Amino acid sequence: MIYGLYSSAFGGKIEMTRADIIANNLANMDTSGFRKDFISFRERLSESMLKSLPPEMSDKVQNSLTEGPVIYSTNFEKKNSNSKYKETNQPLDLAINGDGYFTVKKDDKVFYTREGDFTLDNEGFVCLPDGQSRLLNIDGEEIQLNSTENLNITREGDIITNGTGVGRIGIVDITDPENLKKIGNSLIEYTGSNEALPAQNLNVQQGFIELSTVNPVEEMRDMIETNRLFEGNMRMMTLQNETLERAANNLARIPS
Secondary structure, eight states, rough: HHHHHHHHHHHHHHHHHHHHHHHHHHHTTTTTTTEEEEEEOOHHHHHHHHEEHHHHHHHHHHSSSSSSEEEEEEEOOOOOTTTOOOEEEOTTTTESSSOOOEEEEEEEEEEEEEOBBBBOOTTSBBEOOTSOOBBBBBTTOBBBBBBSSTEEETOOOOEETTTEEEEBBBBEOOOOOEEEEEETTTTTEOSSSOOOESSSSSEEEEEEEEEEOOOOOHHHHHHHHHHHHHHHHHHHHHHHHHHHHHHHHHTTSOOO
C-alpha cells in the first residue's frame, strides 16, 4: 500500500513536469526556430541487472537515474524535415532548410541554434535578439558588418556586401543529436565528444525565419489530458491514504 502511495505521488510529479513543459512550449510558440519539448521515458534497470554490471559502470548508471518507479527526462524535437518557414524580407533573417545549426558565441562559449532572426548590435556584430549571442563564421570568428544595405547571403551561407564576399556563416552538422541539450534562449549545448563538422549541401534562405514546431491546439489538448491524469493520481493517493487509516484503526481495535 505504501508503494501504491509512492507510485501515485510519483505519477503526480511526472504530470506536473509535463504541465511545465507544455506551458513552456506554449510560451515559445512564436519563437523562431524553437523546437517543441516533450517528456520521454525509459526502462529502469532491475537491481539484479545493476549488480551484473562492472562497479564503475553500475555507479554511473545508478547516479544517472531519477528516483522513482520509472526514469524520465525532458527532450526536444531534433528532426528538421518538418520545419516550416515564414518570409519576412529582412536581410538578417535566416533559415536553414534542412539539417544544420547556426554557430554562435556567448560568454566566450560556443553554442548552436536554429533561431535565425539576427540583428546588428551597437558594434555591428551579427547577434540574436538577446544581444549577447554573436553569430560566428566558418572560422569561428564573430561576424561584424557595417550595415545591412546591399547585403546578400547565398544558399551556401556566403556573406556578400556591396558585391564583395566577407566570409561564410558557420553552420555545422551534429552527427549525434542525442547529445544536444537546451540551455535556454534558443541556445543548444553539445555535450558529446565528436567534432561538429561544417554542414554540407546547405540551403540557407535569406529573408525567411524558421517557425516554431509547437502546435497550440495539440498543446492545449495535452494540457487538459495532463490535468486529468494529475487529478487521477491525487484521488488515488487520497483513496490509499483513507484505506491505510481504516486499516490502522481496525488493527488498533483487535483484542490482545
